[in-house]
Amino acid sequence: MQEHSWDEVLALSGRALEMGSFTNFVAYEYHAAANLNLHNLAAAEKSGLRAADLDREHREPRIYFVLAQIYEAKGDFTKVAASLHEYLNYTDSSSDAAVVEQYLSNLDKSTQAVRGPHSAETTDKADSASNRWAPPDIDAGVPRVLSNSSSCPLPQILKQASSHTLDLIENMRRFSASEQIEQIEIDRNGKRHNSGTEVMNYVVEVEETTSGYPAIKEYRAGVSGMRQAAVLDSGAAVFALIFHPSHIGNFEFQCEGLTDLQQSPAWQLHFVESDDSNKAFTAIKKGGTIHLPRFKGRAWISTDGYNVLRIETDLVSPLPKMDLQREHQVITYAPVEFPARHIRLWLPDKSSIYVATHRHQYERVHTFADFKVFSVDSMEAVKEPSGKKPDRFFSKTLAGSGPFEVGHN
Incomplete structure (x- = not known):
């Protein structure tokens, strides 16, 4: 989709939210996707998280895929993994799930390569029990910061x-x-x-x-x-x-x-x-x-x-x-x-x-x-x-x- 089209999506979804569709998770999802493609990452994350909160019956797992893309753009690969695991929990598409699982496997290998031996020893047991259903252990990685x-x-x-x-x-x-x-x-x-x-x-x-x-x-x-x-x-x-x-x-x-x-x-x-x-x-x-x-x-x-x-x-x-x-x-x-x-x-x-x-x-x-x-x-x-x-x-x-x-x- 061209950049000017994402401008239109942002305007339309924003208008829907201004009209009172504050419980419409689809409007927030499109608002997040548009902001992502227009490189407004903070606004994209806020709308994506709001969409996930509102979709309590998990009818649209694509929300988590959008969130994963947002966190990838921000360089926060711990949250990328967490979002993709959420996506796998709810998606009905076996082909999409296979692609995501392969990506997660590659991501996990790269994470293990940089993880220290003490961290691996203390967190591997918890991580193995939580890979597909809960956020990563606190010490599995450090979320990205803007300044040290x-x-x-x-x-x-x-x-x-x-x-x-x-x-x-x-x-x-x-x-x-x-x-x-x-x-x-x-x-x-x-x-x-x-x-x-x-x-x-x-x-x-x-x-x-x-x-x-x-x-x-x-x-x-x-x-x-x-x-x-x-x-x-x-x-x-x-x-x-x-x-x-x-x-x-x-x-x-x-x-x-x-x-x-x-x-x-x-x-x-x-x-x-x-x-x-x-x-x-x-x-x-x-x-x-x-x-x-x-x-x-x-x-x-x-x-x-x-x-x-x-x-x-x-x-x-x-x-x-x-x-x-x-x-x-x-x-x-x-x-x-x-x-x-x-x-x-x-x-x-x-x-x-x-x-x-x-x-x-x-x-x-x-x-x-x-x-x-x-x-x-x-x-x-x-x-x-x-x-x-x-x-x-x-x-x-x-x-x-x-x-x-x-x-x-």
Whole structure:
């Protein structure tokens, strides 16, 4: 297609979005493709990701192929591989799948050639379990940056990000939202089966404590439900609290450089939790045994307001005693405007958790929408649900293998 034709596609798709087709993933897909071919890569990535988010029934796997082309143009081959694996999960074209699989095979060989022996030793097991159904391990590669770590004011970034967690806590107590939870089971061939979707009303209660770290509890009331889910999780929406003054000192941070995320310049940080079990951020309980896993991850912090844009995490190592081979999380945050109140809050947008045991693989996706803001005083109306009070910040249960409870200290 000629460049002037892509100008027309961009104009037409942009007009469709301006007319209110904000839930039309096809319009976003064409908007992404046009921007890609016109070399507007940041805009292309934003529209492509929006198209993928909206296509929740995965009717158009071509979206992931477009995203792969975008990341190839940006030189981010880790995300190229992740997007193409997503494409393979949903495409019905065997001929296209064969071509993509060959490309991935060649890409994997080139990646292995440059990967160090220690990295290969620590990540190969996780990568083999996640090649076709989950994002790559955090240490499988470093996403592309625009400038290297020498330009990073790391102490200032951590200080400001830590300060902004107090704003996040205050924001969390001021809103309610509609939460869609999608449960997906992945078979041994890497194919995804939509196990069901439920829609919940979501609200958070924040209680002050003498320790200075607030007690944060999530409440969900069902609107529509699914059959019993194999994986239950909660608390990921406030995972950015690893930057809270009570916890930030328990992580080793390394700035990898300045990058571009969601059309915003952002500092890219890698982090690893310390091995001090007395300060563990999470605790996983199975039966009567409590495990304190260490995790590692990557965070993207906006340069203008030092808000957390995105967090990805992995376990430092599997938990064989619990048959937990992998737990990968992706959490994104975004600003939400409330014109009637003339306020703008930075809130959780979406979180995904990928869980792998010896026999099963699951993905669970939380998407927040229909935000409503209210006075903090109205929190007095929030009542504790009947039954046993929850004493864990995060909780997760794998059906048939005993309860997993992941708690925040």
